[in-house]
Amino acid sequence: MCAKIVFDFDGTLADSLSVALRVYNQLAVPKNLRTIDLVEWQKVRTMSVPQGLKYVGVRSYQLPGLLSKGRRELQAHAGDIRLFAGIKPLAKQLVKDGHQLYVLSTNSRIVVQTVLEKEALDTMFDILNSAPVFGKAAALKKLIKLTHSDPNDIWMIGDELRDGQGARKAGVKFIGVNWGYQPAQVLHAALPVAIVQKPAEIKQIIDSYE
Secondary structure: OOOEEEEOOEOOOEEOHHHHHHHHHHHHHHHOOOOOOHHHHHHHOOOOHHHHHHHHOOOHHHHHHHHHHHHHHHHHOHHHOEEOOOHHHHHHHHHHOOOEEEEOOOOOHHHHHHHHHHOOOOOOEEEOOOOOOOOHHHHHHHHHHHHOOOHHHEEEEEOOHHHHHHHHHHOOEEEEEOOOOOOHHHHHHHOOOEEEOOOHHHHHHHHHOO
């Protein structure tokens, strides 16, 4: 059976943490926000997005502007972002198996496209319109409607609690990945089908439901 498999980008397909932290810290200093190094990140990554924003001092009215500036800065550094090991062969095998692959990200289309093109995977993924921080459920529901799909045939693959929450609200299945922005103990709250330790396990889980 052909499934529609929707991947988050940052922390799921792409190892963008070092670039993202560098961009965030550049934006944080003039705003008097808490800066985050890799040690501090280990604390922040266990928090929900609202908790993390409160911890670094971001107020709700500041978020849209910071996200907009952050996307522009990430575009300038897109060439520094790499896919995680194992993602490229996974994508090739899933397409060979007849599945349709999508990317749903809060990052910009330009960044996603640049990284996928660099890895010669751009023809294998459809990039969905960029989602707001908490807007993945709406994007998934739109995909269901536009493609006339059964939600049971759609998978959301992500590394953050909000990916899983969006999947649950849309009625699609969720697989958490344990190599991204949030650890397994946080992802469990979204009641995933599974939390995988390496990309190849994603195919195994999807195959077991066919």
